[in-house]
Amino acid sequence: MIRGISILLLFVYSVVWSDAAERYDTKAFRTITKLCSSCHGTPFYMAKQIDEDDWEFYFNTKGKLEKLHSTKPKALANLKKALFKNRKSRLLKFFIDNSKFSGAVNGCDANFCGTHH
Ligand code: HEC
Numbered sequence: 001m002i003r004g005i006s007i008l009l010l011f012v013y014s015v016v017w018s019d020a021a022e023r024y025d026t027k028a029f030r031t032i033t034k035l036c037s038s039c040h041g042t043p044f045y046m047a048k049q050i051d052e053d054d055w056e057f058y059f060n061t062k063g064k065l066e067k068l069h070s071t072k073p074k075a076l077a078n079l080k081k082a083l084f085k086n087r088k089s090r091l092l093k094f095f096i097d098n099s100k101f102s103g104a105v106n107g108c109d110a111n112f113c114g115t116h117h
Pocket residue numbers: 032035036037038039040049050058065068069072074075078079084
């Protein structure tokens with residue numbers, strides 16, 4: 001009986017713990033780090049620069065991102081990658097979830113530790 005309860009507790013703990021550890025889309029985070037951070041800073045910093053309406057506008061207006069980066073060949077190359085195309089809507093969601101007025105504040109974890117650029 002005691003054993004059953006402790007296994008149950010362990011299970012509850014691990015669910016709560018993994019939930020706390022994944023407060024954001026880490027796959028989107030890593031993709032942004034790879035494709036955008038060299039110019040825009042950390043994904044959280046980048047997300048905070050504009051509000052959710054602007055993110056939607058930039059992502060959902062056809063050709064807008066390409067136009068913004070027309071003088072940046074490296075950015076254009078990244079925007080053309082399958083990695084970007086396949087995850088575009090996930091990136092948009094990440095940016096919106098962490099945008100200017102989202103109130104999202106992220107502490108330290110394995111991917112990120114509060115640096116701002
Ligand atoms: C080679 C550097 C570089 C890379 C890589 C890059 N950008 Fe940019 N990006 C810029 C510059 C410079 C501007 C400012 C353009 C302007 O204001 O005319 C900009 C502007 C933007 C803007 C307009 C809003 C703002 O903050 O000024 C968005 C949105 C944006 N970039 C998204 C992205 C995304 C998403 C990626 C990754 C897929 C990315 N960028 C990768 C250099 C880059």
